[in-house]
Amino acid sequence: MRFVLLLHEDEQVWARAGATERADHVRRHDAFSEAVRARGELVGGEALSAVAAATTVRRDAESTTVTEGPYAETVEQLGGFYVVDLPDLDAVLEAVALLPPYSVEVRPVVDLDDR
Amino acid sequence: MTTASEALSAAWRDHWARLLAALVGRYRRPDLAEDALADAYAAAARVWPVEGVPANPAGWLRTAAGRRVLDRLRAEAVASRKEPLMVVEERRRPGPPLPGDEPDDGAHVADERLRLVFACCHPALSPEARAALTLRFVAGLGVPHIARLFLVPEATMAARVTRAKKRLAASGIPFAIPPRGRLDERLDMVATVLYLAFTAGYAPGTGPDLVRVALAGEAIRLVRLLDELLPGRPVVRALLALVVLQHSRRDARTRPDGALVLLPDQDRSSWHEDEIAVGLAVLADVPDDVSGLARDYLLQARVAAEHARAGDAAETDWTAIAVHYAALDAHTRSPVVRLARAVAVAEAEGPQAGLALLDGLDGLLPHSHRLPATRAELLLRAGRGDEALTAFDDAIARCANGAELTHLHRRRLAVADQQRTAG
Numbered sequence: 001m002r003f004v005l006l007l008h009e010d011e012q013v014w015a016r017a018g019a020t021e022r023a024d025h026v027r028r029h030d031a032f033s034e035a036v037r038a039r040g041e042l043v044g045g046e047a048l049s050a051v052a053a054a055t056t057v058r059r060d061a062e063s064t065t066v067t068e069g070p071y072a073e074t075v076e077q078l079g080g081f082y083v084v085d086l087p088d089l090d091a092v093l094e095a096v097a098l099l100p101p102y103s104v105e106v107r108p109v110v111d112l113d114d115r
Numbered sequence: 116m117t118t119a120s121e122a123l124s125a126a127w128r129d130h131w132a133r134l135l136a137a138l139v140g141r142y143r144r145p146d147l148a149e150d151a152l153a154d155a156y157a158a159a160a161r162v163w164p165v166e167g168v169p170a171n172p173a174g175w176l177r178t179a180a181g182r183r184v185l186d187r188l189r190a191e192a193v194a195s196r197k198e199p200l201m202v203v204e205e206r207r208r209p210g211p212p213l214p215g216d217e218p219d220d221g222a223h224v225a226d227e228r229l230r231l232v233f234a235c236c237h238p239a240l241s242p243e244a245r246a247a248l249t250l251r252f253v254a255g256l257g258v259p260h261i262a263r264l265f266l267v268p269e270a271t272m273a274a275r276v277t278r279a280k281k282r283l284a285a286s287g288i289p290f291a292i293p294p295r296g297r298l299d300e301r302l303d304m305v306a307t308v309l310y311l312a313f314t315a316g317y318a319p320g321t322g323p324d325l326v327r328v329a330l331a332g333e334a335i336r337l338v339r340l341l342d343e344l345l346p347g348r349p350v351v352r353a354l355l356a357l358v359v360l361q362h363s364r365r366d367a368r369t370r371p372d373g374a375l376v377l378l379p380d381q382d383r384s385s386w387h388e389d390e391i392a393v394g395l396a397v398l399a400d401v402p403d404d405v406s407g408l409a410r411d412y413l414l415q416a417r418v419a420a421e422h423a424r425a426g427d428a429a430e431t432d433w434t435a436i437a438v439h440y441a442a443l444d445a446h447t448r449s450p451v452v453r454l455a456r457a458v459a460v461a462e463a464e465g466p467q468a469g470l471a472l473l474d475g476l477d478g479l480l481p482h483s484h485r486l487p488a489t490r491a492e493l494l495l496r497a498g499r500g501d502e503a504l505t506a507f508d509d510a511i512a513r514c515a516n517g518a519e520l521t522h523l524h525r526r527r528l529a530v531a532d533q534q535r536t537a538g
Contacts, residue, residue: 087289089286089289
């Protein structure tokens, strides 16, 4: 079963992190990847640049509006994502426990094959 | 009672949990499995009285339910082809399972029903969803009954059960028993739903039978099994004391015609003394300083123990009970607890003090008939008979339980007569 993991955190945490903390983050992401590969597949994933670089496009039937900034202004922002293929939610939760302390939204991918 | 209906209730008691577990294991779709099995039992209720009870009832039910699951899976496959095609890359089939992927066979939890309870109590489900699923899956209770237990309208509960079943399937939540070392993580959730199941058996809000001794007894059996599986857990010990003490009064709670008998009027010689002794002994060993859910059950068990100790109604130590309820009220902030506390305080200090505690509850318990019924009794004792009649009318309008409704009508009639005589 495929899941998208949306990783949210306060951007300031990363901005303020020193070299040791950053190295620790990288180690945790490696541990996560390893755990996922042990039981399934790491389909993909990216770290996102800060929301200051974001552009939001809103469309309706008539018009297109482009604004500077993220879709929603919140303290914790979407900072990265993974796509994983794992047997079930418990396997996902165990792997996520290895990541740095983010708020992670786990969303199963709509899979027309399995319906 | 006919042979067919005896066979049906035996089949429910002996096979429901095992059949459900088998269907879930086979098709990995707990939502479909539960619907299909309920349908199969409904079909049995129609077919068996006419065509006779099959030689192997469990096999008959399994075949009927399996066929229904397959029908649903086929229908879903057809429906999904009609949906607008989305760009989804060809999905690779998963390879052979790795060692860590082998589903836990759950052999460390031997009882089928207890295994279902643990499976329903996944932390990724909301507390309401866990409880609703357990009552549906493990006890086989209908939606109206569950709705009454949660004090919500039927439509709300129907939507909640449907959503919970969809979420199980859609969110990838494994319907499985956690490994032995992680059972404790679900202990509070399991204790909560077992107590709800017990309550469901003890005083259902709907339907003709006030006491469903079988369901309450089954819930107690599961609490005992839980106590053996995970010994010495305060939350389980306190819950065990509570349910054993409450259940010891089962034979005194209803008259032969099914009418409710309130605590003061109960024939205490029909309370089960041996069970009271067991409950009090278990309660005595629960530490005083427990917190969380264990504290909740401990305080409720202490209330039950005060009633159990009183040789007759007049001997009841209402002051002690009011103290336990005050602690419980502070601990839970639950309107249902406040209601019970008001009754105890009225006994200890008089009806005015009880009525004062009911202020502000109407908005929190908009569907409960017990709030106006309690208010009616307290108003009556405060000498405010006209207001009591109005409160009885409110209670009657909200009450859906046959036995309790009869009781309310009887009380209202008696009070109305009294008022006329006095006036």
